Amino acid sequence: MLAFMKPFRTAPQVSFGVFLVLSGCGGGDGFKISRPAAQRPDWDDQRVAKSPLRLPADEPLNVVLFKSGQEGAARGTASASERGVATAAAEANNDGSAWGEFQIGHCFDNISGRRMTAVVRVRLAAKRKVAAPPEEAQTTAQTTLTFFVKDSNGATLHQESVAGGDSRKGPAEWSGDHEFAFDAVFAPDLGYYLFLAARADARGADGRSASASVEVSRCELTLEWGPVRSARSGDDAQRVSTVAP
Secondary structure, rough: OOOOOOOOOOOOEEEOOOEEEEEOOOOOOOEEEOOOOHOOOOOOOOOOOOOEEEEEEEEEEOEEEEEEEEOOOOEEEEEOOOOOOOOEEEEOOOOOOOEEEEEEEEEEEEEOOOOOOEEEEEEEEEEEEEEEEOOOOOOEEEEEEEEEEEEOOOOOEEEEOOOEEEEOOOEEEEEEEEEEEEEEEEEOOEEEEEEEEEEEEEEOOEOOEEEEEEEEEEEEEEEEEOOOOOOOOOOOOOOOOEEEO
16 A cells, blocks of 8 residues: 555545455555355356357456545545446545545356366556656655456466556656457366456645546457467467466
């Protein structure tokens, strides 16, 4: 979590949308995700016979979580939907601080009794912005936007940084499309989470203001079931790797 250097004047306020358990710190692999096995859909050979599987075109995303909070003169907001649209934003003034975060994606259990293989394609449309006086070290704004594959044991199997921002490197704004693909092997009798995680943090100080935001207008996942390819070229993949628990 972002460490604040001054005491807060008011009790923290947190708002959230409950769907999964989320514990996030701004950056790195701090995002943790958990859902009871009974609430993860069961996927077997018959379930994945249709290939490719496109989400959310073929069915809604089932990982949808957002929450936010603020202390002092600040405001944090967040939202997310099963159609792959989400936002996280934070604004802070004086000595206030705020944050917002979300997770969107899909989860399932492999009950086929065998290792299931697929090429996972991710297509995103996103933008992020950070703003704070660069000369004021205690006034900061930060964003992270990262795609993860995790299993039900808590292991991170794949991690792809999409777009981050830090006001200490000057005001920054970015928007655009991002696409990547990787080969995946899903072991039997485990649950899996494929999701995009984002967080925005802002902290004000000494009468200065800061703001940070992340917006995703499209998050599409495609799973092409079949043999794992050790390398792929001539397509839209930016990077290819193997996920094998």
